[in-house]
Amino acid sequence: MSRPVRVRFAPSPTGYLHVGGARTALYNYLFAKKNNGKFILRIEDTDEARSTVESLKMVISDLKWLGLNWDEGPHPETLEDMGPHGPYKQSQRLSIYKKYADELLKKGQAYYCFLTDEEIEVQRQAAMAAGKSHHVNSPYQDWSLDQALAKIKEGGQAVVRFKTKHLKKDYILKDLVRGEVRFPSDMVGDFVLLRSGGMPVYNFCCAVDDHLMQISHVFRAEEHLPNSLRQMMIYEGLGWALPEFGHISLILDEDRQKLSKRKGATSCHQFQEEGYLPEALKNFIALLGWSHPEEKEIMTMEEMIQGFSVDRLNPSGAVFDGVKLKWMNAQHLRALPDEEIWKLLQPFCKKADLILPTDKAWAVQSIQTFKSYMETLQDTVEFYKPLDDSKFQIYDEAKEVLGWEQTKLVLQTWKQLLSEMTVANLSEADFLKTQDLVKEKAAVKGKNLFMPIRVAVIGKPHGAELKILVPLIDRKSLIARVDKVIAAL
RNA sequence: GUUCCCAUCGUCUAGCGGCCUAGGACACCUCCCUUUCACGGAGGAUACAGGGGUUCAAAUCCCCUUGGGAACGCCA
Numbered sequence: 213m214s215r216p217v218r219v220r221f222a223p224s225p226t227g228y229l230h231v232g233g234a235r236t237a238l239y240n241y242l243f244a245k246k247n248n249g250k251f252i253l254r255i256e257d258t259d260e261a262r263s264t265v266e267s268l269k270m271v272i273s274d275l276k277w278l279g280l281n282w283d284e285g286p287h288p289e290t291l292e293d294m295g296p297h298g299p300y301k302q303s304q305r306l307s308i309y310k311k312y313a314d315e316l317l318k319k320g321q322a323y324y325c326f327l328t329d330e331e332i333e334v335q336r337q338a339a340m341a342a343g344k345s346h347h348v349n350s351p352y353q354d355w356s357l358d359q360a361l362a363k364i365k366e367g368g369q370a371v372v373r374f375k376t377k378h379l380k381k382d383y384i385l386k387d388l389v390r391g392e393v394r395f396p397s398d399m400v401g402d403f404v405l406l407r408s409g410g411m412p413v414y415n416f417c418c419a420v421d422d423h424l425m426q427i428s429h430v431f432r433a434e435e436h437l438p439n440s441l442r443q444m445m446i447y448e449g450l451g452w453a454l455p456e457f458g459h460i461s462l463i464l465d466e467d468r469q470k471l472s473k474r475k476g477a478t479s480c481h482q483f484q485e486e487g488y489l490p491e492a493l494k495n496f497i498a499l500l501g502w503s504h505p506e507e508k509e510i511m512t513m514e515e516m517i518q519g520f521s522v523d524r525l526n527p528s529g530a531v532f533d534g535v536k537l538k539w540m541n542a543q544h545l546r547a548l549p550d551e552e553i554w555k556l557l558q559p560f561c562k563k564a565d566l567i568l569p570t571d572k573a574w575a576v577q578s579i580q581t582f583k584s585y586m587e588t589l590q591d592t593v594e595f596y597k598p599l600d601d602s603k604f605q606i607y608d609e610a611k612e613v614l615g616w617e618q619t620k621l622v623l624q625t626w627k628q629l630l631s632e633m634t635v636a637n638l639s640e641a642d643f644l645k646t647q648d649l650v651k652e653k654a655a656v657k658g659k660n661l662f663m664p665i666r667v668a669v670i671g672k673p674h675g676a677e678l679k680i681l682v683p684l685i686d687r688k689s690l691i692a693r694v695d696k697v698i699a700a701l
Numbered sequence: 702g703u704u705c706c707c708a709u710c711g712u713c714u715a716g717c718g719g720c721c722u723a724g725g726a727c728a729c730c731u732c733c734c735u736u737u738c739a740c741g742g743a744g745g746a747u748a749c750a751g752g753g754g755u756u757c758a759a760a761u762c763c764c765c766u767u768g769g770g771a772a773c774g775c776c777a
Contacts, residue, residue, distance in 0.1 A: 223777090224777045258777085259777070261776090329775085339702095346702095395704080396704075400704090403774090413774090413777090414777045434706065438706095438771080438773070461706090462706095464769095468769065470771075501713090503714060507715060509725080509727090527706075529771090531712055532712095535712085535728060539728085582739095584738095585739055659737070662737070663736095666737070666738095675738060675739085
């Protein structure tokens with residue numbers, strides 16, 4: 213209990229950060245912060261075929277976007293190791309793994325195995341046919357180390373396997389979220405520690421690093437549960453004390469399968485591009501498998517940290533509901549100060565080639581106008597499009613309004629009034645006055661009056677209140693729009 | 702197939718033996734606000750997978766069944 217809290221997030225860099233990984237990182241982060249511990253980022257890049265520096269940068273950029281800052285690990289900018297337990301990239305720790313593999317080899321707890329893929333496949337087929345679990349049964353497990361070394365000298369290709377046969381017992385894992393989990397030792401076969409090229413495999417590096425980096429608690433996804441048995445065996449073989457483990461439930465898709473890239477957005481980067489706020493994404497994924505003690509729904513990071521505890525982690529899987537995420541994003545977005553929203557919006561406007569006024573008063577006024585409509589930054593751009601003359605268009609949903617018999621008269625009357633004015637932009641009162649005059653002169657009222665005007669202003673019959681929308685557009689532009697709509701009648 | 706995990710409204714969840722004729726949130730429906738649409742407000746419908754125990758008392762504990770999921774790699 214006195215052990216200082218040190219947790220880690222250990223992604224393998226194979227692309228942008230997946231939301232499942234993000235949640236694992238988040239829980240580790242929250243746990244560290246809550247307990248005055250350290251949050252460590254370790255890079256599991258021992259799969260040479262899949263790991264790239266580009267991918268590492270992607271993962272790091274997502275982590276940075278989320279604001280999950282780590283105390284030890286690759287530096288967020290330079291990628292250079294920071295912290296006393298480096299290197300933090302497993303590909304740079306090869307000699308360390310080799311050393312412990314040798315130790316296990318010498319103690320007879322691991323052995324060189326010369327089985328080929330083909331031979332293993334034959335075993336597997338036979339086991340399948342017999343309806344048994346297919347674990348490798350290596351004829352080399354009882355070879356002496358010298359015997360194996362001699363064969364290697366002759367050019368033999370060998371992997372190092374952990375010997376499990378003699379381990380006849382149940383391993384009990386006291387899981388922080390699942391309680392006692394009992395694994396029969398024969399649940400796994402002799403698993404690989406070192407590949408034939410000498411590159412270590414996940415379960416081995418993970419155990420070695422967690423121990424060496426003095427990790428106190430391991431929170432990871434449920435899919436790793438069976439790996440825990442292998443890692444427990446390694447810890448036992450090396451005579452090390454186990455860290456605490458907590459296996460978090462899986463995030464599922466609509467079909468209740470493990471959320472995969474094949475179905476919709478799954479990477480943090482995608483959500484960023486779609487205009488989600490990191491605060492909202494974190495809030496949402498935090499609630500997928502955890503709940504605040506006071507059942508808070510919309511939370512700040514600080515509230516999550518304060519309310520976080522392992523016993524509120526839910527062991528059952530959670531379906532990722534994009535609709536709720538959107539709602540949550542809207543809540544966070546609308547809670548932001550107007551200037552802040554405007555600032556966040558700029559990259560999205562730029563991407564859409566929107567040319568908008570730059571003065572602050574206009575910006576704030578426009579944000580207030582659209583605030584109650586905003587869900588993501590990306591879709592907020594849609595509300596701004598009609599405000600850019602070059603992007604003004606008449607939407608299909610306006611067709612019905614254009615077909616009304618009074619529409620032409622209303623628009624012509626309004627245009628006439630606008631033309632007679634001299635102000636650059638109408639004020640709210642100005643607009644209301646013109647609307648009343650149109651009502652009077654054209655003798656049209658109700659939706660037959662304001663719907664055509666709305667279509668002339670934004671190209672569609674639904675949207676924010678006209679009296680606040682109109683002042684955002686200059687008068688000349690308004691006239692040009694009316695002309696366009698009249699021409700389309 | 703084998704092993705392990707899981708099981709409350711459609712979804713996320715609260716609930717850790719009596720406060721539960723099961724609470725909240727998203728979504729849905731109705732109404733109010735509103736000369737549109739949103740926002741907001743007020744209501745509504747909807748769940749303890751099934752069966753056995755244990756107990757005075759079970760959504761809560763145990764067992765079985767069923768259903769779902771994951772893992773069984775020289776991936777992580």
